[in-house]
Amino acid sequence: MKRKATAVWNGDIKTGAGHITTGSTVLNKTQYSFNSRFADGIGTNPEELLAAAHAGCFTMKLDLDLTQAGYTVESLETQSVVTLDNGKITKSELTLVAKVPNISDEEFQVIAKGAEETCPVSQGFSFEIVLTATLV
Incomplete structure (x- = not known):
């Protein structure tokens, strides 16, 4: 069995942002960013x-x-x-x-x-x- 996910990132680490999509599309261009990882920003990490x-x-x-x-x-x-x-x-x-x-x-x-x-x-x-x- 193999499962996949794709992450896309644009910009620098502090002001850039990205999105994650899983093969099943349960996560579909789900936002992630510096703030969602290290602060209280919207999105996942x-x-x-x-x-x-x-x-x-x-x-x-x-x-x-x-x-x-x-x-x-x-x-x-x-x-x-x-x-x-x-x-x-x-x-x-x-x-x-x-x-x-x-x-x-x-x-x-x-x-x-x-x-x-x-x-x-x-x-x-x-x-x-x-x-x-x-x-x-």
């Missing part, structure tokens, strides 16, 4: 897109692992916060709230940690990944 990819991948992998272990998932909600520090991405913090009937917290934590370590996006990152998983 690479770190936000990495956070979305990490949250989505981990959540799908966890659902697969729980299902294969014989559990029926009621809901999984994951937030990823990606940290950019001194020009380097240093961390992705995953915060998960899950409703999975008939599973002990101990087994849930083991399966969640396994999913965090084996989801394809986690495996592609070389920076720290922190998981906080709460079973409700």
Whole structure:
């Protein structure tokens, strides 16, 4: 499987702007700029897109692992916060709230940690990944 996205940038780093389009066109000429990356400008940025990819991948992998272990998932909600520090991405913090009937917290934590370590996006990152998983 291969997926693609295209980024276009015009101008210098501070006053220029660009847009990102994904192969599926879910993002279609979505704006990004210096302000959307480093301030509160309108548009997306690479770190936000990495956070979305990490949250989505981990959540799908966890659902697969729980299902294969014989559990029926009621809901999984994951937030990823990606940290950019001194020009380097240093961390992705995953915060998960899950409703999975008939599973002990101990087994849930083991399966969640396994999913965090084996989801394809986690495996592609070389920076720290922190998981906080709460079973409700």
